[in-house]
Amino acid sequence: MKVYIETLGCPKNFNDSQMAAGILEKNNHMMVESPEAADAIIVNTCGFINDAKTESIDRIFEMAQFKAEGKKLIVSGCLSQRYADELFEEMPEVDAFIGVNEYEQLPQLLDDLKERQIIRNGCDLDILESSVRKLDENPYTATIKIAEGCNNICAYCIIPKIRGKYRSKREEDIIREAEMLAKAGCKELILIAQDVTYYGKDLYGEYRLAQLLRKLCRIEGIVWIRLMYCYEDRITDELIETIASEEKICNYLDIPIQHASNHVLKAMNRRSTAASIDQTVKKLKKSIPDIHIRTTLIVGFPGETEEDYEELIDFVERERFARLGVFAYSQEENTAAGEMENQIDEEIKEQRLDGIMRRQLDISLELNREKIGSTLEVLVEEEDAVGSYIGRTRYDAPEIDNSVIFTSDRKHRPGDIVMVLIDDAFDYDLVGREVS
CATH class of the missing domain: 3.30.750.210 (Transcription Regulator spoIIAA)
Known part of the structure; x- marks a missing residue:
């Protein structure tokens, strides 16, 4: 059977999809690059926060359009693990819902699927053998x-x-x-x-x-x-x-620190404190002078006051993180925070998120400008135009961090590592040219 996997969410989900694809191929199924070419479609979902759930549900409905062509539709991943019973009732278009540890059952499921079903066992099962990974x-x-x-x-x-x-x-x-x-x-x-x-x-x-x-x-x-x-x-x-x-x-x-107010950190049930975070960052910078720390923050957590938020802003300005992302708190059922009083209005959450990201934009530009004139090791990711490439440095993770746009007289393919002299800098990108 020809199978297409649509993957949403974090790198851990993409890793799971590669495992699923390997298991399927080992059992004589063929992976294809588009839903149009498939006999069966698997949507590997994310169910972490509201935006991710909405994206997953929207994508399931998009894939359900192919049901008219007789294709099977299976939903896997976190959303399926969390809400399979509810989704089974609300999405009759889906043939099967499977949990986060059920990928080994996919081949038999595809071969024998005659009626709608849920396959979802416990979430503490052994990790899949990685040798089958595609x-x-x-x-x-x-x-x-x-x-x-x-x-x-x-x-x-x-x-x-x-x-x-x-x-x-x-x-x-x-x-x-x-x-x-x-x-x-x-x-x-x-x-x-x-x-x-x-x-x-x-x-x-x-x-x-x-x-x-x-x-x-x-x-x-x-x-x-x-x-x-x-x-x-x-x-x-x-x-x-x-x-x-x-x-x-x-x-x-x-290092996802989430906040810098001790009041909020305690409410989040985090073990860190503002002082411990500060100490760890100082230790890292002392031992590794060029360390680039990425962090994520949550604003609008229940009970977060203006004073807590100002503490967080001050912390961001003081630490000057090289890479930083911010999430507005998402109220999730079956979590301790979801039941807390003093939930913050969505408008206030967005204002606070915007305030930190605008400040981080300035910090990122300042830090990038400090790299002008330096020569950096760059991993090539794609050819942007003839003689122009996009890559990233050791200080940048794929998909989420900065890019380097550079020119070169040589032909490169993704994965090549070259030396690039940085000539210019923007908020989140660097510009340069390859040097010998």
């Missing part, structure tokens, strides 16, 4: 999921109820998957999990991220290693020293 044609950059689930119980977050408790992947399995990626041409390895800094605690009784990183650095062919989703309170001295000493590890750290 890679992109040119996987010069690839994620590797080192764990599933989450043990943090942040008041606003539904993920532990969707994805289950934290389960680390065995170190030897991660190394084997990374070696497979390297042989396939991967140059940039991006470690992902709900919390990469917790890695190993459940399996080995201790945090093992630093040890894992040192082993990954020994794999030939891997040039960059990037860390996403680090919790501030678990960024140990050993981890900082490992990042500082290993050339392959990008001097880039994603």
